[in-house]
Amino acid sequence: MPTDARTGYWALFALLATIAGILRSHIDGDGIEYLMMAHAFTAHGSALLTPADFAHLSRLLDGHIDPAAHTLLANAVDELRRTPAGLPHFGFARTEPGEIYAIHFWLYSLMAAPYYAVAVWLGINPALCFPLLNLTLLGATIVHLHxxxxxxxxxxxxxxxxxxxxxxxxxxxxxxxxxxxxxxxxxxxxxxxxxxxxxxxxxxxxxxxxxxxxxxxxxxxxxxxxxxxxxxxxxxxxxxxxxxxxxxxLGIAAALGPYLFYYSVFGVPSLIAPHFxxxxxxxxxxxxxxxxxxxxxxxxxxxxxxxxxxxxxxxxxxxxxxxxxxxxxxxxxxxxxxxxxxxxxxxxxxxxxxxxxxxxxxxxxxxxxxxxxxxxxxxxxxxxxxxxxxxxxxxxxxxxGLMWRTTNYLHHAPLAEWALAAFPGHLNPDPEIFIERGKHSEASITRDTTQVLYANGVPVKLLRHWTNSSDSGGVCPAGRQVSTHAVVAVDRGWEYLNGPLACSAAARADTPVRLSFAGAGAARQVLDSGWHGAEAAGTWTSAARSLIRIRLPAGQEATGLSFTGHYFDRVRASEVRINGKPAGMHSLAVAELAIPPGPAGPELLIELRHADAASPAQRGLSGDTRLLAYYLRELQVRLRTRDAAATGGAAHIGAAAGAR
Incomplete structure (x- = not known):
């Protein structure tokens, strides 16, 4: 290729890259953290974030640049003072002495600091320092490519x-x-x-x-x-x-650097892994x-x-x-x-x-x-x-849709929106994607959350957790239950009910058995051995082997379990056996387990094993000598009618039923 043509090619390439980097640029993802660190390195050459840093950057972002970031930064220091040390809050955490750091490592911000200084000096949006750095990184990669x-x-x-x-x-x-x-x-x-x-x-x-x-x-x-x-x-x-x-x-030292930094500051190798x-x-x-x-x-x-x-x-x-x-x-x-x-x-x-x-x-x-x-x-x-x-x-x-709108993780992409409506039975996204993009909100998702997809005013897809099987998401009137022959189970107990949907009489016997272990309620009768006494919110295991024995309703069999609880100190998982069969190692903090196949009996026997159980006294945490491992708060058992299908008249749902 002639020299003039090569020069023109690279000029056009640079123009396209610059447009892609600058057009619609705003603070995304964890940008607030990285921008705060870039400011800190520019202001005083350190990743330590002072109240003055928060106040200064908040003023820079006030008005049209980023009002939401301005509000977050204006209140961050006071909120972090009320947050326990080492607990992340909006991307930041404080140490016991009160020092504040971002939870992400600072190298990227250090690299962006010179661009940040220039942007502030020119009086332009300081967040442009990152697209400018990204363009520089792109240029270095192209040089290496050449x-x-x-x-x-x-x-x-x-x-x-x-x-x-x-x-x-x-x-x-x-x-x-x-x-x-x-x-x-x-x-x-x-x-x-x-x-x-x-x-x-x-x-x-x-x-x-x-x-x-x-x-x-x-x-x-x-x-x-x-x-x-x-x-x-x-x-x-x-x-x-x-x-x-x-x-x-240098490469190995760089890879280890974040872990050593956070261990030296917070006493843990990462603030992200345990919480996110x-x-x-x-x-x-x-x-x-x-x-x-x-x-x-x-x-x-x-x-x-x-x-x-x-x-x-x-x-x-x-x-x-x-x-x-x-x-x-x-x-x-x-x-x-x-x-x-x-x-x-x-x-x-x-x-x-x-x-x-x-x-x-x-x-x-x-x-x-x-x-x-x-x-x-x-x-x-x-x-x-x-x-x-x-x-x-x-x-x-x-x-x-990137050409005519800014991509947004709270809305379905045009292709996904069309495909979900046209082929609802063949597309079953991750529940978090389906719920948040369907509700256009990043609200907390619980087992009581239900999301319905409508196509031309007709409900064609419903997502819910199996422990919430009585909720029709507004599709069916009171006293009726939504049902379908096309049920797709996805991770962690979530299920898609794909159309055609119908309303039928609710099968009372198939309602999950919910056992709450808060206080000295009747649910404690299922705790067979290896458990401490009742506490306000649940109960601790008391041995390396703990048994739960549940008497099932007549004519019913268990198909799944749902645990809620937490672990003591270094314990992270439980070895589970169900009806005498190994079910694997699982974290039962919030867990969904399937019942191993086998002959259904009148009882469900659940065995939890914790080889690493210990007492607070052994760990040097307190004088408590009780052997602790897992704190059980709630257990739900999924049931189905044995050798019979739920009965009740069903009516297919049309545009008039539940349209919105």
Whole structure:
């Protein structure tokens, strides 16, 4: 390509990236925290947040810039003084002496501090410091791309920009930083530059820790490449042993940095993991949501990635099939490893730009693999692959409504809204996504929450928890129960009732048995052995083995259990046996368990085992010598009529019944 044409291409590219970064830029996600830290580093060179910092930034954001952030910051210090030390509150936490820090690590804000200083000096929106930093990171990634793919850097840069990066350039959080690190680190692995790959992964892990988990995979690829040199498909980088050791050490130190920082300040390695993640949420359905959800899934936001990979598989020209397959497997494993911890996020339906932000940077190893193949393709097949990526991404932008509205996690995307109405029985999103986007509110979701989807005034889909089976969500009149032959069970006891819906007489016998252990009520009769006496809100286990024995109503069998409670000190889970059969290890803080299949008897026997039970005296917490492990507050048992279906006249619901 002539020099003038190349210059014009990069000028147009820079213009598009700048527009994507600046247009509609406002504070998103955890931007308040990062902006506060950027101000603190600019004002006094520290991540410590003082009352003066809150007051100053609140004044900057007053008026048209961000009134909501202004109000939050104006009240933050007083509210944090009333919050227990170490407990996060709106993204901040205080220490015992009263010092305030953000709950996210500060490296991204430190990098943005120079841009923040310039923005304040110019009198423009200070939050623009993050899009400016993101554009700089994009530029650095493109420079690295040019070094790695000198013959295909222009098309590779366009692919990288289109695969989610254009969505998040305006974002006031570290998504672009994480994505650039994951993308460039994977490119480094394919150049046998493993030490730089580790360094970049460590830097990205300061903000999104799961990126550190692929460091062992990088090392494994390096070892495999010693036996199969063809796995290194890009120009090899040669570094001295001292440089490799230095870069690798820096990467590992960076990955460990956040944990050491928060442990030194708060005495715990993380303020986020204990309060905002739950490993029990890592399920197959959550993984499917991560990829396929039409509101925020990877496929909906990044179809170009899958189109490009499919095009490469179809072309196969000038490619070593074994190497292509091996590196594709490596990139896929890297994506899965990075994505898995993100599935534990409690706030699944959170702030996004077209697609889930976790999905954006988790896909970068595959995106890097995709562009790494481009130099090996002749010009025409290369343009076919890039064309497939760009066309698919344009369709994603149109399908998301990004061209005519700002994406909002409290409303369904146009494509999802249409698909849910057209095919309600085939789409069953994660309950949090369905409820919050349906209600257009981030209100608290409890087991009593019910959400109904209407299409042309007719209810076609209802979501509720099985412990709330009598609630029709307003679809049926009092004394009648909504029913359907199409029930889809999803995670944690939630169920979709898909149309056609009908109203029938409620089956009284199938109402769940609810046992509350607050006080000395009748529910304590089911506690067979291994329990302490009643307390105001529940009861503690008193032994390493505790039994619950429940007499079931005549003609009924149990199909599921719902626990509510909490654990003592270091205890995190219970070994559960139901009717003598192992049911696995479970956290019973808030848990839904299925009854193992087997002959149904008149009783339900539940056994809880806690090998790590201990007393407060043993832990040095108090003089209490009671052996404690699990505090049971409530237990609900799901029932169904044995060998018989619930009876009662049913009437299909039409537009007149429950239309709204």
């Amino acid at each position: 070094q790695s793919l000198p013959k295909a850097s222009r098309t590779a840069a366009l692919v990288f920009l289109s695969l989610g990066t254009a969505y998040y350039l305006r974002w006031t959080g570290p998504e672009v930083l994480t994505a650039c690190c994951a993308f460039s680190a994977t490119m480094c692995v394919l150049r046998r530059d493993t030490s730089m790959a580790i360094c970049l992964a460590g830097i990205g892990a300061t903000q999104n820790p799961s990126l550190a988990l692929i460091i062992p995979l990088f090392a494994a690829h390096r070892l495999a490449a010693l036996r199969v040199p063809a796995l290194v498909t890009l120009p090899i980088v040669h570094r001295s042993a001292a440089a490799q050791i230095t870069l690798g050490t 993640t739950d490993p029990s949420l890592i399920t197959a359905r959550r993984a499917l949501s991560f990829v396929f959800d039409l509101d925020q899934g990877m496929l909906a936001g990044m179809p170009g990635l899958f189109a490009g990979l499919a095009a490469i598989a179809a072309i196969r020209l000038a490619l070593n099939k074994r190497v292509v397959a091996a590196n594709a497997l490596f990139a896929t494993l890297a994506c899965c490893i990075v994505a898995a911890p993100a599935l534990a996020a409690m706030n699944w339906n959170s702030g996004t730009s077209v697609m889930l932000r976790y999905a954006y940077w988790a896909a970068m190893p595959l995106a890097a693999y995709l562009v790494s193949v481009l130099p090996a393709l002749p010009a025409r097949p290369r343009m076919q692959v890039v064309g497939a990526v760009i066309v698919a991404q344009c369709m994603a932008v149109l399908g998301s």
